[in-house]
Amino acid sequence: MSISVSASSSNDTNQGHIFLVEDDESLASLVKDYFQRQGFTVSVEGHGDLAVDRILAAEPDLVILDIMLPGKNGLDICRELRLRIETPIVMLTARTDDIDQIVGLEVGADDYICKPVQPRLLLAKVNALLRRSHQTQQSNLAEQNASQVILGRLHINTAKQEVHLDEELIDLTTNEITLLFQLATHADQVLSRDDLLNNLRGFGYDGLDRTVDMLVSRLRKKLGDDSGKPQKIKTVWKKGYLMVSDAWS
Secondary structure (H helix, E strand, O other): OOOOEEEOOOOOOOOEEEEEEOOOHHHHHHHHHHHHHOOEEEEEEOOHHHHHHHHHHHOOOEEEEEOOOOOOOHHHHHHHHHOOOOOOEEEEEOOOOOHHHHHHHHOOOOEEEEOOOOHHHHHHHHHHHHHHHHHHHHHHHHHHHHOEEEEOOEEEEOOOOEEEEOOEEEOOOHHHHHHHHHHHHOOOOEEOHHHHHHHHHOOOOOOOOOHHHHHHHHHHHHOOOOOOOOOOEEEEOOOEEEEOHHHHO
8 A cells, every 4th residue: 555645844944855665654654753843844655666756756855765565675666766866765674684784785775774663763864864965965066166167158167078168169188178277267367387387287387388378379269369469368478377257258
């Protein structure tokens, strides 16, 4: 028998959306009520064959997944989910030996808890996983932001090694992208040849190396800057180069 419930917390602050897959109606009700009192939104499904589609549609913050279910079992559900999403998963097992726990972790579960369920212990595990998930998301976002810069019509993504100008992909070499990214992240600041070359090669300018000048020349050509009177990447006499932020708007 399928149980399909979606309920919001009565608390003012929503702590997150938990999706519980459990066919024991009394246990499902207990867990749902307890988590709602803690400020969570809770959705419940009692049939294994319906769980994957409902979870993917709901996009919860965390899944609590029983192993023994009518239809598809929890291990198969976990395995399928892991191919599609990285949402934290806590497995519920009625067995006290290590078999279900080991297999559950092997197919992608993040943690497990043995029945009978102790709500406070389950809550502690859920909160710990949500904190870890949030930290990972923040770290990934920071890493993503650190690899991208946008100046008006110019979009640079060093992680993907792509540069777009007016949404058109510009064919640049790795060194050209690296130099352009450094100039863009220090827009409206003069960067010396020593600064630029040290970032490219790991050592400074010796007064003879023309690498930076050649790369800037090629960038101007590919990005539509006037080499005779550049307005986007300017040469600052005896000091270096300057990326003009307003020139890309």
